[in-house]
Amino acid sequence: MTAHAKCAKKFLADEPRADWHDETLWLVRTKRDRAAAAVDEWEALREQASQIKEEALANLNGLLKQFEAEATKNGAKVLWATDAEEFNRIILDIIRQHKAMNVVKSKSMLTEECGMNAFLLKAGIEVVDTDLGERIIQFRHEMPSHIVLPAIHLKKEEIGATFHEKLGTAAGASDPVYLTHAARLHLRRKFLAAEVAMTGVNFAVAETGSVVVCTNEGNADMGVQAAPVQIHCMGIEKIIPRQRDLGVFTRLLARNATGQAVTTYTSHYMRPKPQGAMYIVIVDNGRFKHLTQRSYASSLKCIRCGGCLNTCPVFRRSGGHSYGYVIPGPIGSILAPERSRAGGIDLPFASSLCGSCSNVCPVKIDIHEQLYRWRQDLTLQRRTSFVKRVAMCVAGFVLSSNARYNFAGALGRFAVKYLPRFLLYLPLNVWGKARELPVPPRESFKQWYKRSHNQ
Amino acid sequence: MRFHVGLFIPCYIDTFYPQVGIATLRLLERLGVEVVYPLKQTCCGQPLANSGSEHEAAACYRHFVDCFKGFDYVVTPSGSCAWQVKHHFDIIEQTDEVRHLRATTYELCEFLTDILKVDGLKARFPHRVGIHQSCHGLRLMKLASASELIERSYSKVRQLLNQVEGIEIVELDRKDECCGFGGTFSVVEPEVSAKMGRDRIADHERHGAEYITSYDMSCLMHLEGILRRQKKPLKIIHIAEILNS
Ligand code: SF4
Numbered sequence: 189m190t191a192h193a194k195c196a197k198k199f200l201a202d203e204p205r206a207d208w209h210d211e212t213l214w215l216v217r218t219k220r221d222r223a224a225a226a227v228d229e230w231e232a233l234r235e236q237a238s239q240i241k242e243e244a245l246a247n248l249n250g251l252l253k254q255f256e257a258e259a260t261k262n263g264a265k266v267l268w269a270t271d272a273e274e275f276n277r278i279i280l281d282i283i284r285q286h287k288a289m290n291v292v293k294s295k296s297m298l299t300e301e302c303g304m305n306a307f308l309l310k311a312g313i314e315v316v317d318t319d320l321g322e323r324i325i326q327f328r329h330e331m332p333s334h335i336v337l338p339a340i341h342l343k344k345e346e347i348g349a350t351f352h353e354k355l356g357t358a359a360g361a362s363d364p365v366y367l368t369h370a371a372r373l374h375l376r377r378k379f380l381a382a383e384v385a386m387t388g389v390n391f392a393v394a395e396t397g398s399v400v401v402c403t404n405e406g407n408a409d410m411g412v413q414a415a416p417v418q419i420h421c422m423g424i425e426k427i428i429p430r431q432r433d434l435g436v437f438t439r440l441l442a443r444n445a446t447g448q449a450v451t452t453y454t455s456h457y458m459r460p461k462p463q464g465a466m467y468i469v470i471v472d473n474g475r476f477k478h479l480t481q482r483s484y485a486s487s488l489k490c491i492r493c494g495g496c497l498n499t500c501p502v503f504r505r506s507g508g509h510s511y512g513y514v515i516p517g518p519i520g521s522i523l524a525p526e527r528s529r530a531g532g533i534d535l536p537f538a539s540s541l542c543g544s545c546s547n548v549c550p551v552k553i554d555i556h557e558q559l560y561r562w563r564q565d566l567t568l569q570r571r572t573s574f575v576k577r578v579a580m581c582v583a584g585f586v587l588s589s590n591a592r593y594n595f596a597g598a599l600g601r602f603a604v605k606y607l608p609r610f611l612l613y614l615p616l617n618v619w620g621k622a623r624e625l626p627v628p629p630r631e632s633f634k635q636w637y638k639r640s641h642n643q
Numbered sequence: 644m645r646f647h648v649g650l651f652i653p654c655y656i657d658t659f660y661p662q663v664g665i666a667t668l669r670l671l672e673r674l675g676v677e678v679v680y681p682l683k684q685t686c687c688g689q690p691l692a693n694s695g696s697e698h699e700a701a702a703c704y705r706h707f708v709d710c711f712k713g714f715d716y717v718v719t720p721s722g723s724c725a726w727q728v729k730h731h732f733d734i735i736e737q738t739d740e741v742r743h744l745r746a747t748t749y750e751l752c753e754f755l756t757d758i759l760k761v762d763g764l765k766a767r768f769p770h771r772v773g774i775h776q777s778c779h780g781l782r783l784m785k786l787a788s789a790s791e792l793i794e795r796s797y798s799k800v801r802q803l804l805n806q807v808e809g810i811e812i813v814e815l816d817r818k819d820e821c822c823g824f825g826g827t828f829s830v831v832e833p834e835v836s837a838k839m840g841r842d843r844i845a846d847h848e849r850h851g852a853e854y855i856t857s858y859d860m861s862c863l864m865h866l867e868g869i870l871r872r873q874k875k876p877l878k879i880i881h882i883a884e885i886l887n888s
Contacts, residue, residue, distance in 0.1 A: 190831060197834040206838070214817070221790065230793040499791065501821045505838050538832060540825025540839070541693070543782035547791035563695030572695060590706075593654070593685035601658060618830040622837030623868025626659040633657040633664035637680050 190534035195510035196502075205343075210504040212340065217498045219447025220548070227439065237440055238552035240433045241489035244394075244425075245479060251394040251427045252470065258397025262459040264466040272302035275471045279304060279386070279419065280311050282467055286417050288313075288383035294401065294408035295319040296388025297335055297492060298421050298471060301514045315386070316378045318407040320371055327354045333508030335515060336445050336494035341507050375407070385411030387457075389422035390491070391437060392468075395430045398458040399468060402441060402451040409455050419467045420457060424475050425488040437491060440550035444495040474527045483561045487522050489551040496545035496555060502538055511535060518545035522558040525566060533571050536562035594634065601628040646758070649714035650678050651748075653724045654686035656860050663860055666887040667720040667751055673887070674759055678718075681710040689727040693826035697734055704735045712740045716758065717748045720883045722780020722858050725750040730783070750784055751883055752858050756799040762806070768885045769809030773852035774800055775843065775866070776819040777859035786858065790819050800858060803886060810885070813850040820846075824865035840869045847877060854880045 189197070200206050224230045244251055256266045269275035275298075283291060291308070293299065293315050305315050305326070317326045321339035325332055327350050332338030339347070348362035357370045387408045391400040399420045401408040412418045428434065442448040460466035479485045497503045497517030508516035513524040513532050521539060524532025536559045545555040566572050619625065631639070648671065652664040671678045687707060688700035707728070711717045719725050728748040732741060755761045780786045787798035804810055823829070823839025830836075844866060847855050855877065857863050863879040870877055 193832045193834065196832060200834050200838055210842070225793050227793070501823065501839050502832070502835050505835050537695075537827065540778070540821050540823055540828045540836070542778035542821035542825070544778075544791055544821070547782060547789050563693070564697050567695035568698065590683040590685055618833045619868070621833055622872060623840070623865065624871040625868065626864055629659065629661050631661065633652050633661035634682065636661050636665065638682065643682065
């Protein structure tokens with residue numbers, strides 16, 4: 189069994205809970221459908237978004253330079269990081285330079301990707317995640333299980349227990365309003381004490397040198413407005429060329445993510461506060477190399493809406509943690525083989541290739557095609573298991589000849605018919621664990637055809 | 644106009660569900676099509692390609708092209724296999740024969756609606772039927788509008804089933820969720836695959852279906868395997884069998 193399949197099995201062992209996870213995310217998908225259907229030009233908008241991203245990726249170097257020049261003019265300091273280590277070090281340097289001890293951070297998948305919290309903690313700096321879901325999993329020392337809904341794997345009772353332990357809420361309390369209020373009070377104190385506020389970036393506008401952050405809780409703003417030092421962290425692919433492109437994405441992002449018309453807060457950061465400092469750190473960490481891979485470059489168009497996760501029938505039934513990569517779900521499965529240090533080679537196989545992800549994607553990434561392509565490339569690169577390759581060679585040999593094919597078919601029909609049940613359903617027969625084998629007919633279609641057409 | 648049609652019967656239908664091949668052949672003949680079943684045919688190579696070994700399938704693709712050259716159309720009772728030929732035969736040399744084959748391979752339903760323009764089919768199937776919209780036929784071959792896309796709603800499958808006397812089509816909660824077969828996926832991810840299948844079955848049961856139908860027998864084979872294991876009365880039937888009833 190692959191690593192993903194093993195984790196999925198564990199996830200499914202508690203079937204009612206798996207059903208709850210599936211239904212919760214399906215509800216998000218349904219809301220998305222309604223919100224999308226309310227926009228007549230939805231499909232045209234997707235096409236436009238896709239084209240803008242293609243354009244941006246094709247001119248990435250120029251746009252990044254333009255962005256740097258504009259941002260610098262605005263008074264921001266732009267820094268570049270080649271990889272996770274350099275990125276983390278840059279952030280630590282900034283924090284030390286400003287002699288800060290209290291750091292708050294709004295949601296950023298990039299900092300998750302680079303393991304920043306753990307790195308800073310080792311250096312004696314505790315970063316407080318201020319997105320409610322992120323804070324919950326931070327308390328529990330877990331990874332986000334979803335890129336938009338990081339704590340979606342948890343039930344409110346579990347969150348109540350965590351808050352009881354960490355925030356002193358009443359034992360057994362699980363009322364979301366009560367728990368959220370407790371979190372708000374807790375986070376207020378952190379916001380007020382912070383000297384440095386970090387944020388992720390949803391869009392970086394080359395034309396204006398500004399960065400745009402979308403949140404529902406306003407936590408990016410709370411952080412940035414209260415702390416003298418603000419740091420915005422972005423991957424190189426967050427660039428969009430023009431300010432007027434932004435509307436295309438903000439219309440798509442929230443609708444596709446949660447079914448809202450727009451995120452509650454769309455914050456534009458352009459220049460530092462009076463007496464403050466603003467840093468923008470632009471990170472490569474494998475992205476430039478990824479862009480050179482023709483079949484896979486378009487995965488960098490992703491705006492991290494999470495739509496493909498919500499719609500994925502496998503994700504809903506295996507949970508985000510089963511993917512073992514910071515970005516789970518369909519998009520993670522095409523990023524991981526290129527970018528995950530753990531390899532992620534099982535992930536392109538953790539899909540039924542149903543194609544729902546590609547249909548949902550607001551920037552029209554051909555996710556299912558890339559999953560298929562990865563399967564081929566991993567096999568050619570001999571990164572899949574030897575046994576499987578051999579089995580495939582045999583199958584290729586059988587299926588390219590009529591005689592060999594007929595013989596194999598006859599053998600199959602004979603086996604299902606005459607082998608005793610205990611032999612047919614040996615543990616090796618993965619098919620037979622939850623399913624019966626088909627009842628073998630008296631003759632194949634081909635035999636019938638020959639007989640009835642006197643051939 | 645009489646077409647010269649090559650009938651492609653996918654390997655699992657040939658081996659395990661000959662009645663589906665027979666229904667397809669008889670249906671096409673009833674509609675006045677001249678059908679030839681090339682005896683040397685094997686498989687479209689999908690099991691290999693789907694597992695990541697399309698390079699091993701090239702010989703199989705060429706054998707396929709060899710079997711099916713010279714027809715006006717190639718018709719197959721499988722959305723998934725039709726897509727395989729149309730889309731994934733791009734890795735072999737694109738001779739005129741290959742190009743013609745890829746352009747003229749049709750899944751049965753779309754051949755009936757788009758080429759034969761069948762209207763007033765004489766069939767009778769007085770049962771409650773749920774339609775399982777197999778993914779490749781739906782999202783890749785575009786046999787019907789997909790729930791994710793904001794587009795005009797249409798369905799070539801319903802267009803045909805609506806012509807069947809006595810049939811009652813049941814509406815499902817999730818009209819086009821995957822059943823979890825997915826070829827290799829069914830054995831690489833057996834737990835998720837089976838769970839998806841159970842959920843798909845439950846949706847049909849909730850709405851009182853007696854039969855689950857589809858244009859892809861592979862999905863139905865997976866669902867049937869679960870139904871029989873669970874000893875449930877719900878039955879599966881390929882759409883060709885309904886249209887030929
Ligand atoms: S791949 Fe597309 S659907 Fe998935 S998260 Fe990215 S933008 Fe959203």
